[in-house]
Amino acid sequence: MVASGDLPDLESRLPTDVSVVRPSQFIGEYSATPLKLLGTNGGAGIESQFTESMNQGLFTTDPGYSKFVANVAKGWDLAEDGKSLTIYFREGMKWSDGDDFTANDIVFWHKEVLQNEDLGFPVPERYSPGGELMGLEKIDDYTVKFTFSIPYFRSIEVFARDEDILIAPEHFIKRYMPSYSDGAEALAKSEGYGSWQLAVQAHANTTAQMGFTKDPLLPTLNPWVLEDISSTSSLWVRNPFYWRVDTSGNQLPYADSLLIQLTDKRETTGPIKTLAGELDFTDYTGLALTDYPVLKAGEAKGGYTVSLWPRADQSHAMGFALNYTHSDPYTNKIFNDVKFRQALSLGLDRDEISENVFFGLVEPYTAPMSPLWSGYEDWMGTYFAEHDVERANKLLDEMGIAWDANNTWRIRPDGERIIITGTWATEWLPYSQDVFDLMSLQWKDIGIDFQSKFVEEAALQTLFVANQTDVGLSNSDGGSEFLARGDYPIRLMPPWHWGDADCCAMAAYEWRTWLDSDGDTGIEPPADVKRIYELVTLWQNEPYGTEDYVAYINEILNINVKNLYYVGTVSSPPAVYAVSNNLMNAPREGVFGPWGEVPYMLDTWYVKE
């Protein structure tokens, strides 16, 4: 293509300060064989783990997750007072259509997309630290400076993952905006969108509402560009302007294309296609721990290697938080007594859960964060983790909770049996039912009737928000320190889940309402919870790793663990990976990232024939 003049030569396609990476195994060779991956068709547009891993952020982490390193941005300077962040871009870097990527694209995004009221999207909280929109200054074509009204030390964490900033190429998005282009409205209509706003959103994903790019037209900075998508597959082809080379100076990616096979049901398609050797790489999104024995047995035949990766992003497989703002006064009273939570925790036989559901691969673990956190102390992980029915019963007796006439169940003062209903969404983790069944059996020994009830996901959210659940159950997504600091410590403050209005409250939603409204609405929480709320803000605004930082987070963890607000069962099961033996440079072992993703360096992968 270069020879025919369709494409400028390599020199002018690469930025002058090009990004250089060392592939994990080999300096590769260019390969016409597509990388065969699995994606999901259904759901709200989330296509696959790989489109997420492929999307390039401003910064990324090193393979050991120890620090942030340059990525799209070549460097950054966080001001000493934390009130500004200067980001340096690569000179001569280009979008996948060959247009220059410069500071102007960031300015355009900040002014015309982020703040554009006609577009109808409010500014996400992360861009308004301290309640005031962050400012942006263009220093020169390759340097921008974000300014904040308060010290914003976690801006690196916030911006590293941010996908919004880099998906609004000025030259491309302008054509959908009436303020720049007269034909904007007509263009939107001709592409099948109801309005120019919808067209901008569909092309530029202005908020994350549609997940990942499904737009073959949109210029990107990713190693591959979407060529075509159908119900059965999507094909991504090499970005000729990709800005990264290997240590020998070869432009990446090695593989000409990605073929993502789309399925409507990845739980069965993942293992079947892996066994048949029809996928080069499958991760936990397509494989469950229960598939592991079958996959292991099929290794030789399918030509792949299956491995288990510990998860650094999660602390446990399943945990629960009681609804501390339960509308029934008696239930509310016992839930808010720490002895009740202690008894529930002691009543669980965590070894039995590990053996029966997770092949004995997990350990008893109660803390709502992983041991990798700053401020973690050794006792926290196994606080009240032992199985001690006698002590549990003693605690419940001390609380004055009586047995019924047959000594089978504990009863309320009005004589009714105490029943805790665990509501759970059918769409969620496949192993949950097994864990709940064991919890049910085990709590029978302390006279507590735990019943699991499965409902549809959206219905569950409605129940949560309406304060109509007894207990919130969850595995510990987003339990990493990075993520918690950058975004929100999901398991450490009420409602011990996302705290947003329309979504996902888990327990004690009314406490959170009270805290967020300064006491105007909701139910007043105890002093410990108020203290957590204060500490979280202090901790998030403190530079990482300082003495204060560790002290704040240590206190947050201490309050949480001692109160057993969120009780874990067993540690998180490892993630299952299957990697084709012909796939070079892909990791065969590792730790699943604290970000909820892994720096796979997908651009260095290739299939060796």
Added chain:
Amino acid sequence: MYTYIIHRILFMIVTVIILSILTFMIIQLPAGDFVTHLAAQFARSGQSFDQAQLDIIREQFGLNGTLVEQYLAWAGNVLQGDLGWSFQFTRPVSEVIGERIGLTVVISLSTLLFTYLLAIPIGVYSATHQYSIGDNIVMFIGFIGLAIPSFLLALILMFVFLNAGFSVGGLFSPEYLRAEWGPGKIWDLMKHLPLPIIIIGTAGTAGLIRVMRASLLDEIGKQYVITARAKGVHETKLLYKYPVRVALNPIASTIGWELPAIVSGGIIVELVLNLPTTGPMLFNALMNQDLFLASSSLLFLNMLTVIGTFLSDILLVTIDPRIRFTEQEG
């Protein structure tokens, strides 16, 4: 007869309208909507929305009005040939359905053909050889076919086929997924078809054998058969010209139901087998409250059911001379 047909068509239109209102309402019955789903899904992957964002997304998607307003807007668009927007696929509904309908019809028609070609001859054989060893063997296999849930059969057969070196799951091998249609791709499709056809068809075949056998047994002993035999009509001709024709009645009267089934397919089996058909699409649309995709597919299914019922009524008249239209007097 023509007045009858016109009457029926008018009734069909009214039925479809009522059904479309009902399905639209029922789809909306569960708490929350697609935007709630979106928020929940993103929450799981670590991103959160605030209320104002959700409201704006609802407005953009046309999910903000009352139920009646939403229905009228959608119905108006459908009349103009616009089936609406699929939220989860971020594409027009007509494209999403169009892409899957071809392969769905291929699978369903071949399954139907497989079922009839296998079930009717076996049914006739069983009836004419009642209680013979052959009949018993066929019935034994038939009952097993009826009793095994087809998704279980799918899992077992997939494992068997896999170990025998076949490509299973989906309808194409990875290398043909993106290929243009040609002999290679068609051959690849043919290699993938037997598994879904056998799995989806087994239960239906087993059921149909029973139906065919029972209704033929009813007929064989009747007077007109004995009379024909007494007149010296050849056994084969006698069998196929009269009792088999009558025995096909129950099958003909249910052909109408097959029409929507051809499109909706065996949802669970198709999910398990990863077939790019409309069944899993409808399932996911309903699960995710992808309102317009679900409503439009169900509208389509409703129309097929109504048309199918009409067709089987007409078919019955042609097969069975005893059935005639009767003018209703007064």
